[in-house]
Amino acid sequence: xxxxxxxxxxxxxxxxxxxxxxxxxxxxxxxxxxxxxxxxxxxxxxxxxxxxxxxxxxxxxxxxxxxxxxxxxxxxxxxxxxxxxxxxxxxxxxxxxxxxxxxxxxxxxxxxxxxxxxxxxxxxxxxxxxxxxxxxxxxxxxxxxxxxxxxxxxxxxxxxxxxxxxxxxxxxxxxxxxxxxxxxxxxxxxxxxxxxxxxxxxxxxxxxxxxxxxxxxxxxxxxxxxxxxxxxxxxxxxxxxxxxxxxxxxxxxxxxxxxxxxxxxxxxxxxxxxxxxxxxxxxxxxxxxxxxxxxxxxxxxxxxxxxxxxxxxxxxxxxxxxxxxxxxxxxxxxxx
Amino acid sequence: xxxxxxxxxxxxxxxxxxxxxxxxxxxxxxxxxxxxxxxxxxxxxxxxxxxxxxxxxxxxxxxxxxxxxxxxxxxxxxxxxxxxxxxxxxxxxxxxxxxxxxxxxxxxxxxxxxxxxxxxxxxxxxxxxxxxxxxxxxxxxxxxxxxxxxxxxxxxxxxxxxxxxxxxxxxxxxxxxxxxxxxxxxxxxxxxxxxxxxxxxxxxxxxxxxxxxxxxxxxxxxxxxxxxxxxxxxxxxxxxxxxxxxxxxxxxxxxxxxxxxxxxxxxxxxxxxxxxxxxxxxxxxxxxxxxxxxxxxxxxxxxxxxxxxxxxxxxxxxxxxxxxxxxxxxxxxxxx
Numbered sequence: 001x002x003x004x005x006x007x008x009x010x011x012x013x014x015x016x017x018x019x020x021x022x023x024x025x026x027x028x029x030x031x032x033x034x035x036x037x038x039x040x041x042x043x044x045x046x047x048x049x050x051x052x053x054x055x056x057x058x059x060x061x062x063x064x065x066x067x068x069x070x071x072x073x074x075x076x077x078x079x080x081x082x083x084x085x086x087x088x089x090x091x092x093x094x095x096x097x098x099x100x101x102x103x104x105x106x107x108x109x110x111x112x113x114x115x116x117x118x119x120x121x122x123x124x125x126x127x128x129x130x131x132x133x134x135x136x137x138x139x140x141x142x143x144x145x146x147x148x149x150x151x152x153x154x155x156x157x158x159x160x161x162x163x164x165x166x167x168x169x170x171x172x173x174x175x176x177x178x179x180x181x182x183x184x185x186x187x188x189x190x191x192x193x194x195x196x197x198x199x200x201x202x203x204x205x206x207x208x209x210x211x212x213x214x215x216x217x218x219x220x221x222x223x224x225x226x227x228x229x230x231x232x233x234x235x236x237x238x239x240x241x242x243x244x245x246x247x248x249x250x251x252x253x254x255x256x257x258x259x260x261x262x263x264x265x266x267x268x269x270x271x272x273x274x275x276x277x278x279x280x281x282x283x284x285x286x287x288x289x290x291x292x293x294x295x296x297x298x299x300x301x302x303x304x305x306x307x308x309x310x311x312x313x314x315x316x317x318x319x320x321x322x323x324x325x326x327x328x329x330x331x332x333x334x335x336x
Numbered sequence: 337x338x339x340x341x342x343x344x345x346x347x348x349x350x351x352x353x354x355x356x357x358x359x360x361x362x363x364x365x366x367x368x369x370x371x372x373x374x375x376x377x378x379x380x381x382x383x384x385x386x387x388x389x390x391x392x393x394x395x396x397x398x399x400x401x402x403x404x405x406x407x408x409x410x411x412x413x414x415x416x417x418x419x420x421x422x423x424x425x426x427x428x429x430x431x432x433x434x435x436x437x438x439x440x441x442x443x444x445x446x447x448x449x450x451x452x453x454x455x456x457x458x459x460x461x462x463x464x465x466x467x468x469x470x471x472x473x474x475x476x477x478x479x480x481x482x483x484x485x486x487x488x489x490x491x492x493x494x495x496x497x498x499x500x501x502x503x504x505x506x507x508x509x510x511x512x513x514x515x516x517x518x519x520x521x522x523x524x525x526x527x528x529x530x531x532x533x534x535x536x537x538x539x540x541x542x543x544x545x546x547x548x549x550x551x552x553x554x555x556x557x558x559x560x561x562x563x564x565x566x567x568x569x570x571x572x573x574x575x576x577x578x579x580x581x582x583x584x585x586x587x588x589x590x591x592x593x594x595x596x597x598x599x600x601x602x603x604x605x606x607x608x609x610x611x612x613x614x615x616x617x618x619x620x621x622x623x624x625x626x627x628x629x630x631x632x633x634x635x636x637x638x639x640x641x642x643x644x645x646x647x648x649x650x651x652x653x654x655x656x657x658x659x660x661x662x663x664x665x666x667x668x669x670x671x672x
């Protein structure tokens with residue numbers, strides 16, 4: 001009977017999102033409606049092909065419902081959870097607007113996304129809904145509907161506290177999601193301290209990610225070429241200081257942990273791969289928001305600030321490549 | 337009679353150096369011995385082909401003597417001037433060692449090169465010789481012996497003051513070089529204040545040059561994408577502050593002058609072109625030396641410092657591409 005099952009709307013069925021979708025449906029505890037864009041036709045026809053370290057080889061995985069817009073997903077609702085697994089690009093796409101048509105008073109929104117303070121726009125727009133944080137540790141990529149899932153799915157899910165919703169209710173909505181997501185093959189845990197998890201991950205994401213993108217070097221070369229000493233450790237200290245000003249005490253040991261976390265691989269972080277492919281980068285949620293917090297709390301962060309300015313320029317470059325920003329044929333000059 | 341003519345040894349016959357060589361020989365006032373490396377065979381055979389805004393089209397220009405090493409140049413000496421027109425790359429090539437075999441007690445060394453404090457290594461090694469500064473404003477490039485000279489040759493030549501040589505003697509050696517270099521087609525002036533000229537040029541070279549290289553964007557796009565406001569002006573202010581600590585007062589107006597100096601062209605500075613071609617960049621003399629001066633004089637320069645660290649990483653990347661730096665097959669990991 002589907003009546004007992006949770007109804008999940010999933011936005012963003014890439015490498016991470018498709019494994020999330022598969023996990024949610026694995027033990028028949030949820031019905032997933034997946035909104036697909038570029039892969040819609042191919043998945044409708046052939047389903048996803050998955051090679052997964054957790055689940056093995058799977059041919060023709062189709063989420064229960066496949067749609068190409070949130071509007072057309074509504075017939076499969078109302079949804080208990082809307083799970084957003086896209087890149088977090090508020091400067092490019094207003095995801096709050098995108099999901100709005102499918103949000104009911106009982107819908108919980110699950111943001112399996114990078115960055116800090118990403119929940120604010122959702123909580124402002126849907127003040128009485130529960131918003132959950134998903135911090136994912138997974139290696140998984142999607143190429144035209146073929147999912148290559150290389151490192152095991154470890155997901156921390158917690159509550160972005162909302163004073164308009166009883167804490168018990170938020171916690172139980174979160175616990176239920178954790179219970180559904182867990183398949184025995186993956187690991188999904190209740191995250192008691194969402195902000196801690198997010199700031200901790202940012203120690204890597206706000207430093208190694210953008211510096212690798214900017215220099216177009218993997219983490220190993222960055223270290224051999226001296227930038228871990230000259231740039232990365234200092235930038236990581238700035239992240240820790242900003243986190244502290246935001247109420248999150250990270251131990252100093254997280255710096256060495258993150259620097260060594262890719263050993264012994266010459267690892268290319270996702271932002272570098274995005275830049276190489278000409279895809280948008282999560283500049284605002286990974287760097288812009290921390291910088292804003294630093295400014296608000298008068299924390300000195302010269303290195304992160306400059307890295308942010310550099311990445312903002314690269315984002316414009318990608319916009320130009322995509323035709324989303326038109327550079328005039330003649331260079332505009334200042335009035336004399 | 338060649339007896340009355342100045343003897344010049346020229347190192348670095350690229351776009352700038354070949355025009356310098358041609359200018360010095362133009363009115364038969366000097367005999368140039370040119371040390372060629374990669375273009376030696378082609379120039380020996382066919383000479384340089386020059387398209388020059390100052391001199392027109394010239395087929396088969398051969399400096400009087402063409403050699404492939406400083407050692408083999410010695411038979412054409414002793415030299416009145418050794419003119420160094422290579423890129424200034426002390427981290428790659430020790431040019432002091434390169435020219436040493438041809439330096440006599442009466443040789444003046446002319447550095448037509450970018451950067452600050454570039455004379456120190458020469459004055460340390462040749463403490464009793466006159467060292468001259470050449471600050472060139474020219475657009476000229478070399479491709480396999482074909483010189484494309486697009487903007488007129490304007491050269492400021494001055495004295496790097498040397499307390500071991502009478503000031504009159506240094507000045508007259510400099511004035512004589514200016515007189516030889518001037519052809520009526522170009523403009524070569526005596527530079528009364530070498531340090532001012534060099535720091536002034538650095539306002540552009542230490543900021544727009546490396547930031548364009550790092551972002552792989554021309555100056556026009558950098559401005560449209562916001563980086564002139566977010567990065568360049570602030571970095572230029574740091575250059576001005578470091579210059580002041582080094583005894584050179586630059587007017588604030590130089591900032592807008594430099595930002596507008598490429599109007600209305602989407603101009604790619606030389607460092608960007610070097611990076612695109614996989615050539616070494618003048619990181620140390622353009623950024624490293626100013627940073628050292630900032631540190632010595634306790635001037636805060638966080639933006640230039642970070643740009644320097646980024647460019648140092650890119651220089652390593654070029655070294656790896658050229659095989660001058662070997663990255664181990666396995667990423668080295670820290671001992672546990």
